[in-house]
Amino acid sequence: xxxxxxxxxxxxxxxxxxxxxxxxxxxxxxxxxxxxxxxxxxxxxxxxxxxxxxxxxxxxxxxxxxxxxxxxxxxxxxxxxxxxxxxxxxxxxxxxxxxxxxxxxxxxxxxxxxxxxxxxxxxxxxxxxxxxxxxxxxxxxxxxxxxxxxxxxxxxxxxxxxxxxxxxxxxxxxxxxxxxxxxxxxxxxxxxxxxxxxxxxxxxxxxxxxxxxxxxxxxx
Numbered sequence: 087x088x089x090x091x092x093x094x095x096x097x098x099x100x101x102x103x104x105x106x107x108x109x110x111x112x113x114x115x116x117x118x119x120x121x122x123x124x125x126x127x128x129x130x131x132x133x134x135x136x137x138x139x140x141x142x143x144x145x146x147x148x149x150x151x152x153x154x155x156x157x158x159x160x161x162x163x164x165x166x167x168x169x170x171x172x173x174x175x176x177x178x179x180x181x182x183x184x185x186x187x188x189x190x191x192x193x194x195x196x197x198x199x200x201x202x203x204x205x206x207x208x209x210x211x212x213x214x215x216x217x218x219x220x221x222x223x224x225x226x227x228x229x230x231x232x233x234x235x236x237x238x239x240x241x242x243x244x245x246x247x248x249x250x251x252x253x254x255x256x257x258x259x260x261x262x263x264x265x266x267x268x269x270x271x272x273x274x275x276x277x278x279x280x281x282x283x284x285x286x287x288x289x290x291x292x293x294x295x296x297x298x299x300x301x302x303x304x305x306x
Contacts, residue, residue: 088188088221089252089306092198092212094236098228099257099287101139104197106287106302107224108143108150111193113299119151119191123180123215124164124199124206128157135159139197146295151190155183165205175207177218184219193306196221202240202249213247222250224284228258229271234278241279253284255305260289 091107093100104120111118125137140152156175158167168175188194196219198204204212216223223244227237237254244251254275260268272286285305290297 087192087306088184088194088196088219090196090198090216090219090221090223091226092202092216092223092240093226094201094228094233094240096200096204098226098233100197100226101142103224103226103255103257103287103302104139104195105143105146106298107195107305109147109295110299110302110304111306112147112150113303117151117190117192119153119187119194121184121187121194121196122152122154123184123196124156124158124168124175125154126158126164126167126199127161128159146298151187153183153187155180163205164199165207165210168207175210177207177210177215180215181218201236202243213243213249216249217247222252224252225254225281226257227254227275229256229268231265231267234267234271234274237275238278241281251281253282254279255284256286258289259286 091100091104108118108120120143122137122140128135129138135157137154137157140154143150143152158164158171160167198212202213206212206215225240227233287301
């Protein structure tokens with residue numbers, strides 16, 4: 087079983103959601119793998135580059151399998167990072183890595199980079215990569231002003247491209263809020279789309295493993 091975790095934008099918590107799903111599934115005995123096809127913004131640790139998104143998973147649960155095909159420097163899209171580094175991203179390598187890695191796991195979570203239309207490689211958007219891997223997506227959104235529009239646009243594009251949507255996870259929900267956009271976000275989302283809301287994740291102020299697992303249990 088494989089799912090592609092995408093978002094409506096950057097910095098909406100794809101890595102946190104991926105981590106939460108992985109920890110929850112691992113806690114009920116599933117062999118879980120997290121695959122990052124393209125990691126821009128790679129960090130130097132000692133003498134080597136590491137994928138910070140995968141490192142965040144490993145720090146909380148070392149026995150979760152992780153793999154990254156392309157580690158790229160620069161806080162930019164993978165396509166631009168690869169271009170600046172003179173690296174040619176090979177989609178066949180990504181597909182082969184994904185297929186072989188998935189065989190090692192009961193469930194593989196593939197974390198995207200940015201939103202569904204983020205440039206993934208030369209002449210390739212993230213949506214194109216999803217279609218090549220041919221797996222359903224989980225859309226991560228947040229309940230703030232303007233993000234309903236982003237969410238509906240992501241859903242519309244995915245459907246028009248023939249991408250299967252597993253559902254939506256609403257992330258970073260404040261524990262208390264008087265913001266009308268926040269308070270009404272879930273109801274508005276249900277009004278304008280029939281895509282299933284898989285979970286509503288409260289804002290977590292620390293990285294407590296048990297609290298993360300509790301919030302994500304039973305989603306998949």
